[in-house]
Amino acid sequence: MKLLTAIIALLPLFGLAAGQPSRYNHQGGSPKRHDSLFGSKRRHMPSQERAVVYVNQDGVEIPPPVGQQPPASSGGQAPPAAAPPPNAAVDAATAASPANVQAAAPATSQIQGASGGGWPQPGTGGNGITYSPYTSSGGCKTQDQVSDDIGDFAASYGTIRLYGVDCDQVEFVSKALGKNYNNKLLLGIFNLKDIAGQVQTMAQGLKGNWSRVDTVSVGNELVNNGGASVGQVVAALKEAKEALKSAGYTGNVVIVDTFNAVIANPQICDVSSYCAVNMHPFFDPNTSADQAGAFMTTQLARIKSVLKDKSQRIVVTETGWPWKGSSNGRAVPGVSQQEAALTAIKGAFASSPTNVFLFTAFNDLWKKSEKSTFYAEQFWGMGQRNSRAG
Numbered sequence: 398m399k400l401l402t403a404i405i406a407l408l409p410l411f412g413l414a415a416g417q418p419s420r421y422n423h424q425g426g427s428p429k430r431h432d433s434l435f436g437s438k439r440r441h442m443p444s445q446e447r448a449v450v451y452v453n454q455d456g457v458e459i460p461p462p463v464g465q466q467p468p469a470s471s472g473g474q475a476p477p478a479a480a481p482p483p484n485a486a487v488d489a490a491t492a493a494s495p496a497n498v499q500a501a502a503p504a505t506s507q508i509q510g511a512s513g514g515g516w517p518q519p520g521t522g523g524n525g526i527t528y529s530p531y532t533s534s535g536g537c538k539t540q541d542q543v544s545d546d547i548g549d550f551a552a553s554y555g556t557i558r559l560y561g562v563d564c565d566q567v568e569f570v571s572k573a574l575g576k577n578y579n580n581k582l583l584l585g586i587f588n589l590k591d592i593a594g595q596v597q598t599m600a601q602g603l604k605g606n607w608s609r610v611d612t613v614s615v616g617n618e619l620v621n622n623g624g625a626s627v628g629q630v631v632a633a634l635k636e637a638k639e640a641l642k643s644a645g646y647t648g649n650v651v652i653v654d655t656f657n658a659v660i661a662n663p664q665i666c667d668v669s670s671y672c673a674v675n676m677h678p679f680f681d682p683n684t685s686a687d688q689a690g691a692f693m694t695t696q697l698a699r700i701k702s703v704l705k706d707k708s709q710r711i712v713v714t715e716t717g718w719p720w721k722g723s724s725n726g727r728a729v730p731g732v733s734q735q736e737a738a739l740t741a742i743k744g745a746f747a748s749s750p751t752n753v754f755l756f757t758a759f760n761d762l763w764k765k766s767e768k769s770t771f772y773a774e775q776f777w778g779m780g781q782r783n784s785r786a787g
């Protein structure tokens with residue numbers, strides 16, 4: 398059983414093709430390595446003895462998770478037990494209209510006003526962005542390096558998507574945001590193995606304060622790449638929800654897979670708080686950069702048509718265009734092509750900019766260049782940007 402679990406966890410690392418209509422085994426922001434292989438020795442857990450106030454995603458104080466209650470010396474005084482909102486309410490609140498897909502003009506500013514009025518708070522609106530905290534040689538970035546990276550882009554985007562909990566990334570990114578930025582987070586449970594452990598790492602990284610967390614994702618393209626069955630990701634979502642609930646989080650929890658996998662298996666979305674898909678026009682050989690937005694509009698409509706709840710919110714958790722690599726038919730990497738594609742994508746989401754996460758903050762030099770992904774894997778950094786932190 399242990400071995401089987403290990404195999405399931407390892408499969409996605411090898412990018413198994415799933416025979417989807419448009420070839421799609423892009424690794425996205427997914428670390429090709431993960432906790433069980435590299436991360437654990439680097440992780441320093443914050444002390445659990447510290448007095449920690451647990452706060453749910455709405456900023457309401459909650460009791461500490463089971464197993465993390467303070468020692469008996471605290472006199473057993475329970476913090477006010479605020480009832481967390483039922484998932485249904487959260488779902489309803491977020492089930493806004495699906496991505497509105499009119500080809501409007503691209504948003505001129507990514508930063509939108511904070512709800513409180515006054516000057517916009519950095520990081521409160523606009524498109525989401527993906528970020529991975531690895532050095533070009535594949536090591537974990539330090540707190541200082543992560544803070545430097547976050548300072549580079551946080552003010553220009555809304556929610557920041559992380560893929561896993563390795564390299565102390567939840568803690569480092571939370572600290573980097575601190576009081577300077579109001580960005581929300583989309584956190585990732587990357588492995589279906591040890592879900593409870595990953596949730597615990599999240600809670601510790603957040604110091605029990607979930608108010609910044611917009612969503613927690615489970616897996617990344619596992620059904621598409623053959624790493625897990627639909628039944629397995631659905632079961633993992635349930636397990637994650639329970640673990641998150643006992644850690645104080647009852648907000649959005651979603652499975653992330655490719656749009657092709659979701660169209661073939663709409664159940665992935667039906668059980669998620671909203672429908673979360675990675676969607677890369679570059680992997681369609683018939684789509685040129687300037688058509689990237691139109692491609693997405695078409696695919697969003699296809700997704701909508703298979704969903705049980707036709708009004709379910711659809712969020713593209715990863716999309717972008719490489720600026721270097723070999724061509725995939727009409728999909729040609731390049732500097733001007735990347736610019737054209739990003740403009741087209743932002744245009745397609747102009748009326749709902751928070752429903753798309755742009756991939757990615759920096760070039761992923763830690764990734765391997767491979768023919769199957771058009772030798773472009775390292776070069777999806779927007780504006781050809783390398784992290785100054787290395």
Ligand SMILES: *[C@@H]1O[C@H](CO)[C@@H](O)[C@H](O)[C@H]1NC(C)=O
Nearest residue numbers: 450451452575606607608609
């Ligand atoms: C929780 O984090 C938010 C920032 O996301 C902060 O404004 C708030 O003060 C924190 N609450 C506690 C109790 O630390």
Ligand SMILES: *[C@@H]1O[C@H](CO)[C@@H](O)[C@H](O)[C@H]1NC(C)=O
Nearest residue numbers: 418419420681682683684726
């Ligand atoms: C691309 O377009 C051609 C011509 O319209 C069509 O025959 C082909 O099936 C398309 N390929 C894909 C992958 O959509």
